[in-house]
Each structure stands twice: as C-alpha cells, then as structure tokens.
Amino acid sequence: MIPFNKPYLTGKEMHYMYEAVYTGKISGNGIFTKKCQNFLKNRFGFGKCLLTTSCTDALEMAAILIDLKPGDEVIMPSFTFVSTANAFVLRGAKIIFADSRKDHPGMDEDSLSSLITDKTRAIVPVHYAGVACDMDKIMELAEKHNLYVIEDAAQAIDSYYTGKDGIKRPLGSIGHLAAFSFHETKNIISGEGGMLSINDPQFEDRAEIIWEKGTNRSAFFRGEVDKYGWVDMGSSFLPSDIIAAFLYAQLENLDDIQSKRKDIWNRYDNSFRNKIDLVGGVKLPFVPNFGTNNGHMYYLICSSESERNQLITHLKNNNILSVFHYLSLHKSEFYFKESKVKELKESDHFSDCLIRLPMFYELSDLDQVHIIQSVLDFYK
Template structure:
C-alpha cells in the first residue's frame, strides 16, 4: 500500500522552465529577474506597499524584529501556540516574548489577553494567522495602538487568506510569509516580508542587503554602496525565486483546490462533530481561509495518540501541532507568560492534522475512510 503523506511538493506549471530560464539568464544570486517578478506578484496578492523576498519566513520575522527596533528590556506579545521562529526573532534582539493564550474557537491569539498583557515595555504584537485564518486584526490594532506598538502579522500559513475582505499581508504594519514546501505556495525554502508603512521600506531594503544601501546603488541613487545599518544576508537565490514565481502565478488555482479539500473534510466529519465526538475548525464570517490546513480536535492526548497510531497503521501520516513555546525549555528561559494558558495546553494535546496538498486527489477518501474506521471502533 502506498503511504498517504501529510504533504508532498507539487509541480503546477512552469517551475522547471523558469529554473532553466534563470540559469540561461546567467544570474543565480539574489535580486534578479525572478525575484523582482515574485515581489510584484506578492504585492498584487496582498495589497502591500512593498514585498521583499527572503530565504525563509524565519528571515522575514528576524527582519521585522529589527524594524521594530527591539532591544533588551523590550517586550513583544505573541501566542505560545506557534512555531519557534516567531519567538526566536524577538529573542535574537535581546527582547522578551510575552506569551498569551489563544481563542478556543479560532486558535488565534486572543485580543482580550493581548490587551491585558500590554505594558510600557511592549514594542510590538506578533499575530499568528493559524491554519491560514487571519487573527482578529482590528481588535489587535485597538490593543496595540494606545501603546504605539507595531502590529506584525506572522502570516506564514496565510497567503491568499482574507480578513473583512482585506488580504493577509496588508492587515498590520508588516507581515512575514513562508514558502516552505509544507505551505500552499512553495519553493522548498523561501519567505517574504511585506510592508504597509512607507517609512519602513528603505530601512527594510538595507537590513535585507546585509546592512548596506546596495538597493539604492542599483537604482542609481548613490554612486557606491556602503554599510549603513544592521542587517544580514536575507536574500534567496534565483533558483528558489524562479520556482516560486511559477507557483505564485498559480496561487488561485492552488488555493481553490486546497479549499475544496478542506470543504470535503468538513462535510465528511460534520456528523461526528454534531455528536460531540470531535471538534472541527471554527471561524467567524469575517475571515476567508486559503485551505492551508485541516485539523480535528480529539477528546484528550490519549485519544489523539491512538488516532495517530491507527492512521499510521493505515499508512497515512497525521501529525500534531505544536509543542507550546511557553512550556519549552527555551520559552521558560527567554520568555514569560501572562495569564493562564489553559486553551493552548489543551489544544496542543488534542489537535491532529490531516493530509492537505495539491495532488491529494482520491487519497482523501482513504484518509476519511481510515479516520471513520477509528471513530467507529472508538465511539
């Protein structure tokens, strides 16, 4: 029996042709032809004033932390229920992540908890759009504004999602995206930082170019470039960008198919959710997801562990998500928690993800049949 993976990378259209074209053009380092095309496509998809391609979402988050002017004594409020890169970007600047609980319905950061965690030391709020569904950005803006705190979208999973009709990537001061092979739009590795504030754009370019004004030099604005600020090597190469460009051109096709997979799962498990055996994703009418992820919430850790084992025996991969940062060794060392984390802890023990990828095809019926078999045996 062939294993149904959790995810597999997919060729949609022009990926190989564009890689060949990048080689023919003779520039494989960053900021070439395909980097420029990708940035324009991302700006069009997000409505951002500027998009800057990076080698990962981690790099984009680290750039965002520098743009927030974080330093020792500063704090950034964020969910504990997120990937480690969200917090690492803050810790690398010497600042403190302040972990707050998530909303039990959306699994996104709880704006009421954020408002309660704000202090004179708060420099930013990092809002994670979990499972591709945007957080309640208006409420988060209301919490951040009285403290002049920047609002950063960790939109790693959310390209092509919307909040009140506005695209992810245009909802805060800046946003970080991922094009890792587990995401909707992929390039193996890869990321982007989008910016909504014009006053941040020039410095973002400098940070991305190792702290130099190299971008201004190539535009003919200075006669030579030099080291002018903090920075690092955040650019991807043109092979990454060429693959990504083909994927971005097919973004709507990809997201449409993934939304269909999500909808199929929702229909298949609706009866089990109505009986209370499991819980399914819930979102408000204010958001439109991109079909990035589908998950089930099980009764408890033992139930989830048994489900994963059952699915593995059927050669179907169903991982969990995440180990909370507040309880991780580095989270306890570098961060602090504000308020209780009951929802985060419970979700971390009970959430299991089902396979979602472009070429899943008929494999979705295998996943559903195997899952239904578990629930029949364990009502």
C-alpha cells in the same frame, strides 16, 4: 502510506530555474525576484515586498526594523512555531505569551490588553491555518498603546479579513509589517523561502538596506547613488534568483492551487460536520465571520491527548500519515529556564489534542475517501 504532505510542481519550475541560470545572474534580487515581488504587491495590495530565504528571516528583519532593544516585550501566542519567538529573542526581547482562543488555536485577542506593560513594543498575531485573528481589535489596541503589529502570516497566503468597516483585506496587508512562508509545507512553495511585506512606508527604505547586508546596494544599481557602502546593520536576507524562479512558477498557478486545496478542505469538512463532531466532543476547524479559509490545513480537535494518539496510530495502521502540531512555547525548555510559566489552558489543549490530516494538491479523491472513512471508522 498516504503522506501528510507532498510538494506540488506546476511544471514550469525547472524551466524558469533554467532561464534564471542563463540570465547570468543567479544571486539575489534578480529578474525573478522582481517578478515575484511585483506579483504579490499587485495581487494583494501589500506595501513594499521583499523576498527572503525564509519566513524566519522576514520576522528577523521586522525585529530589526522596529529597533527592538534588550528588555523590550513582544506579545505573541504560545501556540506557534519557534521562529515566531526566536526572531525577537535574538534582539534581546522578552516574549510575553498569550493564550489561544477557545474556538480556534489563534491568539485570544481579548486577553491582550492585560499583557501590555510600559515595556511592550509589539504584538505578533499568528494567523493559524490561514484563519485571521481579529485585526480590528489588535490594531485598535496597538494604536492606543503606540505599539507595532507584525503579522505572522506564514500560513495565510490568499486569505482575508473583513473589518468592522466591511472592507475585505488580505492577511499580511493590515499590520505595520508581515511575514510569509513559502516552505514546502505551505500552499505556495519554493522549498525554503519567505517574504516581508512592509505596509508602513516609514520602514521601506531601511528594510531594503537591512535586506542587502546593511548596504545601499539596491539604490546603487538603480542609479540613485554613485557608490554603495555600509550604512546600517543588516544581513544576507535575500534568496537566490533560482529560488525566486521556482516560486514564480507557483505564483502563476496560485488560483488553480488554491481552488484544489479548498476543494479538498471542503470535502473533509462536509464529510465530518454533523458526524464526528457530535461524538465524544470532537471539534472541527472554526472560521470566524471576519475570516476566510485558504485551504492550508485541515485539523481535528480530539477530546484528549490519549484519544489523539490513538487516532494517529489507527490512521497509521491504515497507511495514513497524520501529525500533531506545535508544543506550547511557554512550556519549552528554553523559555521555562528564563521565565515564570503560567497556565495557558487553551494553548495546552491544542498542543495535546490537535491532529492534522493529509492536505496537498495531488491528494486523490480515492485516497481522501479512504482517509475520511478511516477517521469515521475510528469514531464508530
């Protein structure tokens, strides 16, 4: 069976983890934590970078930083992972779900203005499949209504947005705050892991305190205070330096990993475009002019749920594991109990019809040809 995903090891992970252990400090904020944070800040021009144990934790930190209160409203797409919503639900916020675009699972930027009320505090764009939302529209709307923008860039490492000014910016560097994932299904991995990018300087000092259990411990170790104590709310958001050591081996090979994943993505796309997209209403991934493709995933949009399920079965019978993706959160049991649900047609369409094909660094040419041919055979 060709798996949907297979974690890739560069060869240096165990070496760096061994090195981390023998430094004598394997808790958070050690040597490799700092190396990763400096790499990401210098490579992509993010603000202050703080590694976390997950993207979920990074989002939870963001919710604390903007001082969400019970009853505040946060706008986000329904077609996303539950962590995007949970981080803000935990602070008592009411989630307002936006529909997806017609041409892409990302949020429909043109629908956002109608969702804003006097209780809205933040917009959370999710860069689905590493493809940018229209950040100019979102940032302009946020500025007009005095809202925070928190980018869910879980899938968006090394992907970019080109604004109306012609400047190309890394995703995760545009909003006030941004959350990344290094889960084993992502391009760059550490098993579990994430990062918060703090792009608005007003949040930098407090973010570090929240990150360190609500204490000014980091400032103490830098010699900025003579003792540390409890100064704010917080939690243990920072990962072990062993996790950071694993991640650093990945980051050192970012260019190689990205090149290979983009080659795989392009082979899929070149093999399918003008073939199955002309049959039965099948749609291929869309990348708008302002966005880039970072090779995170390759998906197809079938014409119906039945067709999607038949294709999954067909591929499984050919020893290929393919999977669908998110179920619209506005229809989830938890949200349905608390809120009136309106129809979000495009989000439901992607929930019913999207199928993801195997995508990982070590996917061989031979296996990919087999996957491609199996899909083409299904549509013949």
